[in-house]
Each structure stands twice: as C-alpha cells, then as structure tokens.
Amino acid sequence: MKYVVAFGRFWWNFIVGDDWRVAAGLAVAFAGTWTLTHHGVNAWWLLPIAVVLLLVGSVLREARSGGA
C-alpha cells in the first residue's frame, strides 16, 4: 500500500507541483476555452489571461507567506 501511495505522490508532485491551485485553474481555463470554441466563440484570449492571473496569484501568495 505504501508503494502505491508513494507512486501516487510522485506523480502528483511531478504534474501538479507546489501549488495545486495553478493546476486546478489551468483545468478550468482549458475547459472554458474548449466549451467556448465549440459554441462558435474563438476564445484565443482565455488561456493567456488565465496564465497571467494564475502566475501572478501563485507568486504573490508564496511571497506573502515569506517564501521557502
């Protein structure tokens, strides 16, 4: 069991990393882009805006907590 947990933790850290909110935000942004484009809206602007907001939010959160 502990090997399964360690294996899962490795992939979580590998894909998601230190800030799960960034990965969750990207998932929402991709879902939003896909939905809009498949309803006739060329939502090319959504991913860049999401990246700006997520990066700024994640960096400032870490800085406010004083860093590692």
Next chain:
Amino acid sequence: MSSNILLFLGTFLASAVEAVEALTIVLAVGVVRGWRSTLLGVAAASVVLAAIIAALGPALQRIPISTLRLVVGALLLTFGLQWLRKAILRAGGYKPLHDEAAAFASGRAEAGSAATPAGRTDWYSFTVAFKGVLLEGLEVAFIVIGFGSAQGKLGLAIGAAAAAVVVVVAVGLVVRGPLERVPENTLKFVVGVLLTSFGIFWGGEGAGVEWPGSDAAILAAVALVGILSVALTQALRRRRQAASPAEVRA
C-alpha cells in the same frame, strides 16, 4: 522556422539544466565510491529514459493531433508554470538559489558515510546514480516527447536533448567538478517562459482556438510571458528591499 528554433532552444536548455543537476549527483558518488557501479547506474537510467521516449513518442503520434496538442499543451503549461514560479521566486530573493557546489559537497558526504560494498557491485553507487539520472531525466523525457510529438519534430527534440547532455558532460569532464558557474536560475527562467508559451499555443490549438497571426502567435506568447515574468521578478525584488533594506544591501 522560428518555432523550430524555439523548440530546439527550449528542449536544449531544459535538458542542459537537468543534465547539470544529474552530473552533480553522479560526480559526487563516482568520485567518492568509484566509477564502475556509478556508471552502470547512469547507463541503466539512460536505457529506461530512452525506452520511455521510444515507446511513448511513436504511440503519441497515432493520437489525433488536436487531442495530442491539448494534452501536451496542458502538460507543458503545468511544467512551464512550475519552472517559472520557482525561477521568479529565486530571482526575487524569496527562495534560495540552487547551489551545485553545496549539492556536490552534501552528496559526497552522504556517499562517504554509506556502508562499503561486500561484493563487486556497489549497489549504493548504482542506486543513487540511477535515481539521480532517472528523476532528473524524466521531466526532460516528457518535454522531448511533448515538444517533438505536438510539432511532429521528435527527431529535432531528441537531437536537442542529446546535444545538451553531450555539452554538459564534456564541460564536466574538462572542469572535473560540478558546474557551479552555470547560471542555472536564468536557464530555468528562459525554459519556463518557453514551456509556458508553447503550452498556451498548443493547448489553445488543441482546444479549437484559431490564433490571430497563426504561428506568429507563439512569439507574442513568448513576449507576454517574458515581460510578465521580468515584471514580477522586479516587483518581488522591490518588495523584498522595502521589507528589509539592510538585509538586501548586505
């Protein structure tokens, strides 16, 4: 053409950064405990990484290109934002810089204090070298597969990664020590910008977006992410300075 150059640059720099870290681990173990088992560990990890690329690369090319670009774009974006976030926090003074000399010294001390082998194969050296090369190489393998398959240029991506490893190992052999003068955080910063930009572009295409300006949108994405990252770094430095001016001056 410009996307090929960016693809080569992104894969080369990402591979070079990880190769520097892997080389530090291998050197620390090899110098203290001998080279035979250490190099066996390096060879075994290289075989595993090559097998992952050989198995996943062609398999991914059978997936429809829009699905592939969506998945690869999402993966590159998560990797890119992780690299960029760490590089910005390090450049802004909120995380310590990665110190290859300290990592080498600590790896050397650990290798020296571990039990000596009873048989011919030193499993400590083998395992540490194997793990070091495999873990540092895994992210590179995904970047190579991602860049290569999404753009249909797997050969170019593999060539860029191989060139980076050859350059780092050659320089390591010449200086006979860890590569402490490599501006690792700057490289990570650049790689983070490139991975994030390609992630935006391919992820958007995979989701059905038509980019204004077509392929030129990659350059616009690089400019946007680059300017944002530099601005964030400057803002963090100012914030740090305002919080503790004496400490920053020191």
